[in-house]
Amino acid sequence: MTGKHTADLTGVSETALMTLLVRATEARRPDAILDDPMAIHLVDSIDYDFAKFGFIRRQDMALRALTFDKHARRYLLDHPKATVVALAEGLQTSSYRLDAAGLGDQFRWLTVDLPPMIELRRKLLPASDRVQLCAQSALDFSWMDQVDTDHGVFITAEGLLMYLQPDEAMALITECASRFPGGQMMFDLPPSGLAALARRGVRTSLRYRVPSMPFTLSVAEVADLVNTVPGVRAVHDVPVEGGRGRLVNALLWTVPRFRLLDPIRPLTTLLEFG
DSSP states (O other): OTTOEEOOOOHHHHHHHHHHHHHHHHHTSTTOSOOOHHHHHHHHHEEOOGGGGOOOOOSHHHHHHHHHHHHHHHHHHHOTTOEEEEETOTTOOHHHHHHHTTOOSOOEEEEEEOHHHHHHHHHHSOOOTTEEEEESOTTSGGGGGGOOOTTOEEEEETTTGGGSOHHHHHHHHHHHHHHOTTOEEEEEEOOGGGHHHHHHOOEEETTEEOOOOOOOOOHHHHHTHHHHSTTEEEEEEOOOOOOSSHHHHHHHHHGGGOGGGGGGSOEEEEEEEO
16 A cells, blocks of 8 residues: 555564554544544554454553553653653554643653564654654663663553563563662553463454463452562552443443452552652
C-alpha cells in the first residue's frame, strides 16, 4: 500500500499491533472514552493485516491506557521535570496523550524496546528532543544508566511483565526498586485464577493466538511485595478507570469489592519506591 510502512513484528512484539488497533478503534468512535489521535494515525500508516486479530470492538485496552495515563499524570503534576520510562512501549502513544493534557514541556521520556520496534517508532512517530529511544530489552538493565533521576522517575510496564518468566519479572521489579528510590512503577497482570489459560495463550481469532503469559501474581502476592522486595515502600491496587455503559461500569465497581472474585480480575499495580 502506497505511503504505508510494513510492520514486520513477531511474537510478543506483534501484540503491540493488536493493542494499538483496539485503542484506535475506540478513539474513532463518536462516543469514545479515549482521545488518541496518534493511535489512529499509526493504524492508518501501517501496512498490516489487522483483521487477523479478530473482534476488536472492546474497551479494555482503552481503559488500561486511561488508568496508566491518570497515574503518570499525577506523578508529573508533583514532579514536572521527571523522567517517564516506558518499558517495552511497543506502539503505545501515552506521551502524546500526556502532552495534550497540559502538563508542560519539562518532563522527559525514555522508550525502551527491542530494535525492530524502535525502528518502527522512528519511522512512524515525530522526533522530539524530549524523547529518547533505547533499542534493547528491558531485561538488559543497562537502560537504567540512561535515566536522569534528579527530578523523579515514573516507570511504566504496560502489557509487559506477564510475558516474562517469573524470575525475570521479579528481577526487573527488584532492580527498579533498588535503582530508583523516590520513584514509582506501574504494571498490569492477568487474573491469577486464569494463569493456566494465560500460559497456553489466548486465541482471539482462528488466525491469531496471544503469546504465552507465564507470569502473574495473586492479589495477596502483589500486596506482599512491600515485604518481599527491598525498596518497595508501598503497593497500591489500582482500580481501572470507568468505561462506557452501565453494565461495564457496574462490573468495574463490583469485582474489586468482593474478595472471592480476586482470582478472576486483572490487576493493575502501582509501586512506590522508598
